[in-house]
Amino acid sequence: MAKIHLNGKKVTIKPKTTIYELLKKIKLHSKKVAIEHNGIIIPKSNYKKKYLKNNDKLEVVHFIGGG
């Protein structure tokens, strides 16, 4: 198992999980979010290629109401 920091929270995931698989697991549509992996923005086209490792920091953001 691998431990990652997902939006500041510690989350345990299976080893060799891709970003795409993680989004699927937490039921988020890739179209509606943007992701930063260890400080680097990951293009949507790379979600299936990007594997998560122990201690990785993942930021998943979306649009909310704002002025």
Add this chain to the structure above:
Amino acid sequence: MKKDIFKVANKKLKSRLIVGTGKYKNFRETARAVKESGADMVTVAVRRVNILDKKKPILTDYLNPKKIIYLPNTAGCFTSEEALRTLRLAREMGGWKLVKLEVLGDKKTLYPNMIETLKSTKILVKEGFKVMVYCTDDVLLAKKLEDFGASAIMPLGSPIGSGLGLQNKVNISLIIKQSKIPVIVDAGIGTASDATIAMEMGCDGVLINSAIANSKNPIKMAKAFKNAVISGRDSYLAGRMKKNYFAIPSSPTDGLI
């Protein structure tokens, strides 16, 4: 008469009223107010997804980004780095290149930090962003933003969320006169008549959030702002009468009995 077209960064907008989507009771109210306002552009913020509560409604389910222009903002950012990070993420989210930059300098007044704002504008323009910039009413700095390639200048009328109206008409007027890009008053407008005044002065548009969302009836206030902006624009285009110090009768004096 030439058709009055409002264009920001080559995007044609039907309405000169841009509305914020924050501070509403819920997304249903947001969507109804936006609809009633007639705005075709709305500002949105970029925040972390709530991973624990996935049942929480999301904005895009209520306001379709295919039907209305999303203008991602950098609200809450106090440094250039934070603002750039936010807008780069926003661009990745949906391909948005048209963005609203705001880099704040002080928590109490939410006054823009113009040093960081100018720095960020330069970088964003270089990266291909179309940047609408929240800024102070400083005439020279507004010109600098235009020189740096900003797509619109958005000076405050008074502090964000204060509802104090236009406290700086002279400066706003000077900025309007010198600018070749749209000038949109952002922040401070408290009620519909403030928007009319801004438009009568020759602003290209206004951006309203709190004045609608924090009113007692946001749906009705959204409509009031829609009409206020149209009225102000028409009044500006029509050109006001000259002011006179003494009375001039409205009825003819010829043929008086």
